[in-house]
Structure formats: C-alpha cells, structure tokens
Amino acid sequence: MKNPITYWLKHIIFLVLLIVQVGNVYAAEKVLAETEITSVESAQGQEFVNSWRILIDNPVVRLDLPSLEKLAKILDPIRSPKLLDAGFNESFMKSFIKKMNNNGSLYSDIADPGKNNGLQVLLNSIEKMEGLTDAAKLAKVRSGLQSTKIGQLKGELFRLRRCEDYGWENISALEEYIKAAPNSGYPKGRYPDISPLSPPPNFIETKYYSTLLRSENVDAFAKQFHKDLLDIFDRISKGVKPDDALKFYSYEFKKSANITNVDILKGQLLDMFKKSPWKDQVINSKSVEKIFSDLDDLLFENTNGLYDGIEDFILNSSAFKVIN
Secondary structure, three states: OOOHHHHHHHHHHHHHHHHHHHHHHHHHHHHOOOOHHHHHHHHHHHHHHHHHHHOOOOHHHHOOHHHHHHHHHHOOOOOOHHHHHOOOOHHHHHHHHHHHHHOOHHHHHHOOOOOOOHHHHHHHHHHHHOOOOOHHHHHHHHHHOOOOOHHHHHHHHHHHHHHHHHOHHHEEEEOOOEOOOOOOOOOOOEOOOEEEOOOOOOEEEEEOOOOOOOHHHHHHHHHHHHHHHHHHHHHHHOOOOHHHHOOOEEEEEEOOOOOOOHHHHHHHHHHHHHOOOHHHOEEOOEEHHHHHHHHHHHHHHHOOOOOOOHHHHHHHOOOEEEEO
C-alpha cells in the first residue's frame, strides 16, 4: 500500500519544480532584463512548459521529471540544434506522440522487456540522437517516423530501441550509404540502418516483419542481402580477411507473430531462396533461386571454404538474430 504522505509530497515537489520552470518564462526578463542568461533561462522554461502540454495525454510520463526534461531538451534549439535542423520540433513531437497515443501497442513494441513505458525509451533515444557523429542522417530518420503505415513505423521504432540497447555513444550514423559493389548489376547502393563506431558488425539492418515470407518482404530483404554479400566479396578482394569481412553485416529481426525465434527465422530465409513462390520472384533480372545459386559458389570461393555455401552461412553464422 502506498504511503499517502510520500505520494502527495512527491507531487507537491514536482508542482513546485514546474512552477519554477514556468516562472522562468514570465519572470526572467524582469529580473535580468536584456541579458544572455535571461534569454537562455526563458527559452528553457518555455520548452519545459511546451513539454508539459505535449504530454497531456500521458500522465505517467508527464509526472516523470527526467522525461519532461528530456522532451524540453529535444525542443530546445540551444541544446539540440541538430535535432531542430532535422525537424524534431514542437509540431513534429506533438503530432508524433499523438499518433503513438492513438496506437498504444507501439509503446510496448519499442520498450525493453524490463521497461514498462515505451515513450520514455523513445524520448531517451531521440534526445541522444543529438550526439550522432553524422547528423546529416537525422532528417531521414525523422521522415521514417512520420510513416502512416503502422508496420513500417514499428520497424523505425525498433531501430531506435536497438540504438538505445547498443548505446548511442557507440553509434556513428543511421542510414549510412554503402556504394554498390563494382559489376554487381545494381546501379545504386543501399542504406544499412545502424552504423556502430567499432566492428563487429560494422552495419546492422533492423527488421520488423510479421513474416519474412511475403512478396514485398522477400523483394526487399533478398535484394539487401545480395548487395551486402557482393560488398563483402569486394572487401575480401581488397585484402580484408574473410572471417572479418563476413562480420560486416548483421540482421536483427524483432520477435513477431510468425518469427518467434532464430530457428524459425533461418527456416524462412531458406524457404525464401528454395521454395516457390518466393524463389521464383525476379530481382534485378534474376530469380531469387538464381541469386542463391550464384552466391553459393561465390561464398565458397571467396571465403576459402569457411562456409560450404549460403545455406551453411545462414544456419551456422551469427549474422541473424531475433530480438524480444
């Protein structure tokens, strides 16, 4: 049973802190007129009040001072100029959190099993994005968070959760461009989701599929996997050791209705390459089955027999993970 005195004392302290912040907005100019300190304190107080308004439908987070302060920091152009330049402004945060509230399951999708409020995880992630080495990629991340397709949005949120799990201080960029390998047949490269500073792996692809075995998912993943292996072979040809090169890419899938563990995921990967109708899909003028066959030979040749082929790589490498 909660101690009523402790309960009300916490709320009184919180309200006092809020009043102090509001006071910065309205009183600072009178106290320290036309000084630099005044403008900074007034701006920070205003962002705190704006955060309080944005979280009106999130009472648990609204009464959590650290979360309020994080949202205020995100909205502050002085403390978070990169985020502001990328479009993480008051209007975006207000509409985005409203969308999250309208789809309450999204909060549990991005929270760690041990964390009970996904919005707090999200605010933590966005706040820390300010420290990314390559801030130019932030606008691309924000555009993904505007998706009206809930499935796609879940994937974007899952990626931010994994960034939080890895530690933002270990991440150099999001959506880093990797040029297509020479003579690959692909005119363009691709954008792996996460690029940590220290390998392995250098690049992480995050996925949130109810199942991999769907036409559009097969098309997207088979194409990415093909490009990645061709890039790996190109790196090996330039002197990177095969066992190091094969750790350049990792694929992390969020646990879902039909992908509940890594064995099921690997089974779906093999079905994608070996069973109709998925193996018959055409990508870059080749069937998925033909791509599998070509990669089979190339993998054996380029890795000095480290793996017998693609099936051996899928089943026995650590490149594929399913995250709770």
